Amino acid sequence: MADKVICVTSGKGGVGKSTVTGNLATALAAKGYKVVAIDADIGLRNLDLILGLENRIVYDIVHVIEGVCPVEKALVKDKRTKNLYLLPAAQTKDKSAVKPEDLVAIVESLRNNFDFIFIDSPAGIEEGFKTAVTPADTVIVIANPEMASIRDADRVTGLCSAMGKPEPKLIVNRLDPKKVEKGDMLDAEDVVQILGLELLGIVPEDKEMVSYINRGEPAVLSETSIAGKALRNIAERLLGKEVPFLELKAEGEGILNKIKKLFGGT
């Protein structure tokens, strides 16, 4: 089996870490694997929202560390997908409440009971990031095809290597094929070349993503979501399967539309 403990990180905030984590965890659980997703973004709890589990939280990771309850009691069972569990972040504590050795101990106590353990890292490169990466067998770096995100992804990659982790794998998130075609946005190939990382997947910009998050329904459970399909493919690749990258094309961009655009139309 592939790597079991997977940390999802990015350096820059807002690039889709929690969304990707929640969706990959859901996709693997839906395939029958036993999965736990740990929200390591202490003080800024988010992963519960992606999974629609915010109303089911009683205990959180800091309660476990403080010995208030055993880890099994803090795990929130997903309401849709069998085999999926969430270990929520504390919302009222700060990042210093979880030390690297605390998270290592929690992961070790879960390791034998799960097929996959996802750790959703906080943004930034401080303590919280280091705590999230420390227990990981493998690291996934999420980058959007834009300047700041790519720069931060490179920084995080350097820090992972300094921590003795294997080279992170890359997910290019929110790629807009229309903008790529117009020459306004970097293509996934460019990002791969600039960062020099192995590409795990490309997730296209999907306007419907916000509504999936608003409903607390992971997009991977929808047959119609294009981002969901891309994320399901990534889950397959985590299982070691070779899945070709989606052919991402701008829609409805005929020559006539291009001429219209040149004349200022839309």
Added chain:
Amino acid sequence: MGFMDRLRDAFRKPPAKEVARQRLQLILKYDRAGLPPNAINAVKDAILNALKDFPFIDASGVTINISEGDTDREKIEIEVPVKNN
């Protein structure tokens, strides 16, 4: 933006993605080496200044680059050509 502006842009400006690619390649080079962005030019100026007293050196051909060293450290490579006689 009017038609003429669009047309002019289409001919004059390189695509934004190309600019981004070039900028990022340079930025990451410096970031990885832990150097401030203009460090190389400052080093180059200082070296050119020090070399100008030596007539056998071709100052116009001095090149300076950051490259990956053998260890995990980046290195700065300076090439100082001697003038042809």
